[in-house]
Structures are given as structure tokens and as C-alpha cells.
């Protein structure tokens with residue numbers, strides 16, 4: 001069982017269901033650290049369970065990947081600004097402690113907000129003090145540039161962790177792309193997600209600096225069969241055919257890096273074996289030209305996606321979860337689902353069986369200065385190998401997708417997520433050995 005994060009006595013907590021003991025114990029610390037009034041269940045002295053808003057931080061895989069997508073996102077990409085490997089390693093270790101505490105609903109450091117007294121700099125910024133854990137997950141990833149030799153990590157770069165090629169139609173802004181590291185914070189309360197990122201960034205002063213960041217306000221994909229399918233800013237159901245958390249065998253095949261995938265490199269303890277069990281995290285900031293979309297007919301919109309707007313069914317068929325029939329013909333003889341529709345091009349039948357796990361968010365960020373909303377989809381994919389899965393898929397979409405008339409990719413990066421941490425483990429030791 002995970003040790004107490006601040007030495008406080010854990011409450012006896014009954015976790016609902018098998019395998020939730022860690023979450024339950026964790027919740028005890030969480031609510032001990034924040035006012036009881038903020039803790040569902042705690043006020044009545046009742047038992048807390050995994051449904052009380054705490055997602056277990058430790059396990060074989062990091063949280064925030066198969067966790068049913070929360071409502072809010074704060075994503076940040078950072079560059080390392082020190083040349084001292086020990087400083088980076090120590091920061092990763094300190095981040096682990098703080099991230100675990102915050103996912104429990106606790107302050108980033110014990111007594112962090114005011115416990116340091118009037119003359120100390122607070123070790124927690126305080127804006128989440130009265131808020132529950134809100135299903136916060138903190139997921140970390142490492143970009144190819146982290147392994148360029150500055151920190152003695154060159155031999156630990158997994159071969160597949162290399163920059164993506166350019167795609168037709170890309171309009172990538174370097175200020176919104178790349179990064180040595182990333183932190184994905186997801187929660188059901190935006191303030192909780194922002195607090196997590198803010199405090200980790202604060203701790204990293206002098207070691208890391210923010211390169212770019214992205215807020216997301218609504219999940220665009222269902223990621224679990226337990227969730228209803230949400231809609232993206234085009235108004236279409238998104239996530240219908242997503243790779244869901246319950247598909248264990250498919251996750252092994254398409255999401256989790258296998259030991260054999262990273263058996264090369266320098267080998268042994270100094271090699272890339274640390275990456276086994278963690279997927280590639282692939283964010284793409286996709287601007288959606290929603291004013292153009294909003295002037296197109298319903299038929300154009302449905303032909304673009306390849307699905308019915310109201311129910312999400314494949315065109316010409318019934319039921320959201322009906323498998324698309326790409327051989328069905330319309331009255332004139334053309335395929336009922338256009339061959340250049342988004343769904344036809346992205347479907348595994350047309351991509352050699354390739355699948356990805358999508359976990360994106362909607363965003364709107366003011367205007368583009370020309371009278372349009374700067375809005376879109378912050379696409380996040382989790383894949384076992386970005387070059388074998390995402391690249392052929394995005395090439396097919398970039399070449400022919402009807403949707404290209406309405407979207408523009410403005411940011412991109414690639415990170416390798418380490419696997420989950422065992423009890424007592426930390427990100428610094430996991431990466432540096």
C-alpha cells in the first residue's frame with residue numbers, strides 16, 4: 001500500500017470494489033489535508049471510495065490515459081533550462097511527491113499554503129485549498145529533445161521517440177509545438193487542473209520553463225464504455241469508435257509500449273527499457289474554422305464526418321455503435337459513406353488495422369484578430385508507436401479528408417510517457433536509473 005505522503009495518520013477508509021484500496025487510503029490523506037466540508041462523504045464521517053473523486057496515482061500505467069476522460073484539461077509543455085542532470089532528476093522526484101499529493105486533494109507540500117509562516121514563500125499557491133480532488137490526474141511525458149545528450153540520457157531514448165514528419169496542410173506554430181517534457185493535468189474542476197500545473201511549474205523555477213500550454217474545457221471523446229459520447233465543436237458525437245478503456249487486449253496491442261519494443265538501444269539499466277508500459281502521447285492543436293462550418297449544410301457536414309449528426313450512426317445505417325458499412329451504396333451508386341469522409345479514412349479497415357486512443361478537449365481562445373473565434377480541438381492521442389500508428393493515419397487524413405476544408409493543425413509535439421510508478425517509486429529514479 002502507498003505510504004502516507006505527509007506522515008499524517010490515515011483514516012480507515014473503505015474503498016468500493018476490488019483494487020481500490022490505494023484510492024481509498026489515498027482519499028483519507030486527501031480529506032485530512034483539506035477542509036472536511038469540501039469532502040464528499042467525509043463530512044458525514046462516511047466511507048470514501050474511488051468514486052469520491054480520487055484517481056489512484058500509482059499502478060502499472062500512469063493515470064490520465066485509461067482514466068475515463070475528465071471534463072477539463074490543462075496541458076503544458078516545458079523546456080529544461082538547466083544543464084545539471086542532478087537538478088532535473090531531483091525536480092522529477094519532487095514532482096512525483098507533489099503530484100501524488102495533489103491527486104489526493106492535498107496541498108502540493110504539507111502546510112504549503114500558510115504553514116510556512118508569514119516570512120516564508122508559500123509552497124502551495126492556495127487556489128485549490130477548499131476544493132476536492134475532482135478526479136485530478138497528472139500524466140508526465142518526455143520529448144525526443146530531452147534525450148539529446150544534455151543530461152546523459154542519449155542512450156535511454158527509445159528508438160521510436162523521434163520527431164514526427166511534416167504533414168500536408170500543417171501550419172505549425174513553433175511557439176505551440178515541441179517541448180522537452182509535458183504535463184497533462186485533467187480534472188473535473190478547471191481550477192484543480194490549473195492549480196496542479198501551476199504548482200509543478202512553480203517548483204521547477206530555474207530547472208524548467210513553460211514552452212507552451214493549452215486549456216481544454218470539454219472532453220471531445222468518450223474514452224470508456226461507462227461514458228456517454230460527448231460532442232465536439234462541430235456538433236458531432238466524438239469517441240463512438242474510440243479505443244475504450246475496457247478493451248484490454250486492444251490496449252496491449254495499440255497503446256502500451258511492450259518490453260520488446262524498447263529492448264534495443266544501449267540495453268540494460270542504461271537503455272530505453274524504462275519506457276515499457278507507457279504510451280506515446282501525441283498532442284495536436286487543431287484550429288477549427290467554425291464560422292465556415294456553421295455556414296455549410298447539414299448534408300455537407302454529415303458527408304464530411306461520415307456519420308449522422310443527431311445520433312452518430314454511420315450514414316445510411318441506424319444506431320451509434322453499428323459498424324460502418326463502407327460498401328453500402330446511395331441511390332446514384334456512390335458509396336453511402338463518402339470515401340473521403342473522416343470516418344472512412346480513419347477507420348482501421350482502411351489503415352491496416354491501426355487504431356489509436358483519442359483523449360482530446362475542446363478549446364476556444366479569444367479571436368484570431370480577424371473577427372473569428374480561435375477555437376478548435378486539442379487532439380491528444382495515446383499510441384504504442386506514433387510512427388507506425390499516428391503517422392500513416394494522419395497522412396491519409398492530410399491527403400484526402402473532406403474535413404481539411406474546416407481544420408488547420410497549428411501545434412504538434414510527441415512525448416513518451418513512462419509507465420506507472422510502484423509504491424515508493426519516483427519519476428527521477430525511474431528515468432535516470
Ligand code: HEM
Pocket residue numbers: 232234236237238239240241242284286287288305307342343346347348356376377379390393394397407
Ligand atoms: C478537429 C479535428 C477532428 C475532429 C473534429 C474529429 C472528429 C471525429 C468524429 C466526429 C468522429 C466520429 C465519431 C467517432 O468514432 O469518434 C471521428 C472519428 C475518428 N477520428 Fe477524428 N476528428 C478530428 C481529428 C482527428 C485526427 C487528427 C485523427 C488522427 C490522426 C483522428 C482520428 C479518428 C479516428 C481513428 C476515428 C474513428 C474512426 C473509426 O474507426 O470509425 N481524428 N473523428
